[in-house]
Amino acid sequence: MRQKMAAGNWKMNGTGAALAELETLIQAQHAAKSELLICPPATLLSRAAEIAADSSLAIGGQDCHAASSGAHTGDLSSEMLKDAGATAVILGHSERRADHNETSKTVAAKTKSAWSAGLTAIVCLGETLAEREAGDTLKVVGSQLAASLPDGATGQNTVIAYEPVWAIGTGKVPSLDQIAEVHDFLRHALTTRFGAEMAAATRLLYGGSVKPGNAAEIFATSNVDGALVGGASLKSADFSPIIAALDAS
Ligand code: PGA
Numbered sequence: 001m002r003q004k005m006a007a008g009n010w011k012m013n014g015t016g017a018a019l020a021e022l023e024t025l026i027q028a029q030h031a032a033k034s035e036l037l038i039c040p041p042a043t044l045l046s047r048a049a050e051i052a053a054d055s056s057l058a059i060g061g062q063d064c065h066a067a068s069s070g071a072h073t074g075d076l077s078s079e080m081l082k083d084a085g086a087t088a089v090i091l092g093h094s095e096r097r098a099d100h101n102e103t104s105k106t107v108a109a110k111t112k113s114a115w116s117a118g119l120t121a122i123v124c125l126g127e128t129l130a131e132r133e134a135g136d137t138l139k140v141v142g143s144q145l146a147a148s149l150p151d152g153a154t155g156q157n158t159v160i161a162y163e164p165v166w167a168i169g170t171g172k173v174p175s176l177d178q179i180a181e182v183h184d185f186l187r188h189a190l191t192t193r194f195g196a197e198m199a200a201a202t203r204l205l206y207g208g209s210v211k212p213g214n215a216a217e218i219f220a221t222s223n224v225d226g227a228l229v230g231g232a233s234l235k236s237a238d239f240s241p242i243i244a245a246l247d248a249s
Contacts, residue, residue, distance in 0.1 A: 002200070002201060003203075004247070005035040005203050005225060005226035006036055006246050007088075007090075007159075007205060007226070007227070007228045007233075008037065008229050008239055009090055009207075010039060010234060011095070013041070015043075016047065019051055022057070023051060025236040026051070026055045028240045029057070030055065032243050034226065034243060034246045034247055035056075037087075037088055038058075038059060039059070041062070042081075045061065048085070049084060049086070052085075053085075058088060060086050060087065060090065060120075060122070061086045061089040061090070062090050063089065063093070064076055064078040064081055064117075065077050065110070066110045066113045067113070068117075077117075078114045087118075088119055088120040088122055088159075089122065090161075091107050091110045091111055091122065092106075093124045093163070094126055104144050104146075104148040111148065112152075114157075115152070120158065120159060121159070122160075122205070123160055125161070125162060126141065126168075126208070127141060128165045137178075137181075137182065141185070142189055145160070146189070146193070154202075160202060160205065161207045162204065163206075166208075167209050169209070169230060172209060173208060173218070176217060176218070176221045179224065180221050183206070183221065183224055186223070187199055190202055204223055205226045206218055206228075210227045210242060215242040226246055227242065227246070229242060
């Protein structure tokens, strides 16, 4: 069976003072059944990893470069994230795709780099509102999935996060039927390309305005194995009830 997963994406939020929230979360969730991951800004990675060292909370990066080293000012390699204590990295988040012109081809190259450093790649995909309204959702997420995932993906080295762009940070959430339609489609697409065993082992997370108030119904939805949470992962008081809902699902 797939272990449920709750991943928090702090985005560009938090200085050293925010690490107190991490300590609170670790204490509150020491008995959680779900796999827990927090992806703080890179400046906090090694401090966060030290704090989480003796806990079941894992620490991840929010992006990495495709190359292992070189003249790429401002970038970080997957090996550097690993060295700082990360075990996973979010790749292809819609904010990276939009703000940094990342294509699915770039995401695939970064995914290979993450794997070679021993990191789990959390590969994000999702449609814009215009694409949904045009009826293109499955076409868009299908082509993002195909092009963002290199051959060699397994349930251990890869997690998929479906995040409709219009639901991120907006308080808007797709209907449960809409979430189920995409997650069922993704599971089927993984089966077709990688086989039933891989598809059955790969976690499919939903992301976009997951809150304590909507978490339980989202986690009860077909083929949803957890969540990638932005705003509500910044405070233990918000993230903890989401984790509790996932544990209970
Ligand atoms: P949100 O962000 O929970 O704040 O909508 C989700 C994400 O971007 O991963």
